[in-house]
Amino acid sequence: MNEYFFKLAHAFVNVAGSDRRFPVHRIYCVGRNYAAHAREIGADPDCEPPFYFMKPADVIAKSGATIPYPPRTKKLHHEIELVVAIGKPGKDIERSRAQEHIFGYAVGIDLTRRDLQEVAKEERRPWDSGKSFEGAAPISAIRRVDEIGHPSVGRIWLAVNGDIRQDGDIKDMIWNVPETIAELSTLFTLASGDLIYTGTPAGVGAVNPGDKLTGGIYGIGEIRIEIG
Ligand code: MN
Secondary structure (H helix, E strand, O other), rough: OOHHHOOOOOOOOOEEEOOEEEEEOOOEEEEEOEHHHHOOOHHHHHHHOHHHEEEOHHHHEEEEOOOOOOOOOOOOOOOOOEEEEOOEEEEEOOHHHHHHHEEEEEEEEEEEEEHHHHHHHHOOOOOOOOOOOOOOEEEEEEEHHHHHHHOOOOEEEEEEEEEEEEEEEEHHHHHOOHHHHHOOOOOOEOOOOOOOOOOOOOOOOOEEEEEEEEEEOOOOEEEEEEOO
C-alpha cells in the first residue's frame, strides 16, 4: 500500500470567516422538493412526496474548482440547492427542535448525469451512477447559524456563462428545512458533519466542457465552478 494512502485528506468544507473546516460525514439529498421542478421532470408534486438519496462524502468540490466533465454521459445537468450543515447529532428529531441541530447553511450544486439517471428510473435501478461521480457535489463555504440565522425566504439562482437558468425562492420548498430534518431523522441517525442538499427549483439543464456556472442564495452566499 502506497504511503500516500495514509495521508489522504478527509472531505472538508470551508467555514466562512473561520480557519476551521467542516468535516463531511454523509451527503443526503432531497428529490423533488419544489413543485415546478417536479413538473418539469414529469412528476406530479401532489402525488409524490419528496424522498432521499445519498452521495459519498468524497464527491464534494469547492467553489472555484474546475470539475472534469464526467464519463459516460452526454447530459450533465446542474441543480442549484440550499445545503444544510448538521452540527448536532440526533434521531427522531422534533420539527420544533430541528433548528438546534443546524451548524450552518451553504450553496450547493447537485450535479447529475441525467441520462444515466433516466435509464435508472426506467429500469427501476438505483440512481447512484447518475448522482455520484468525482466532483458531483460542489459547495460554497458554510455560513454559520450564529452569523446569519435560519434563512427561509430568499432568491436562489444559477447562471451558465452569465445566462440565468434557474431563478426561484427557497420559500417554495415543498418540505421546509425543519420538516426535512425531522423526517430524514426518522430514517437515519443524523450526525455532526452531515450535509443535506434540499432540492432544486425549476430550470435544470445541461452544461458542457468550458461552461462557467455561477449561483447563489440571498443571505447565504455564492458559488462558482467551471466544467473542465
Ligand atoms: Mn437535486
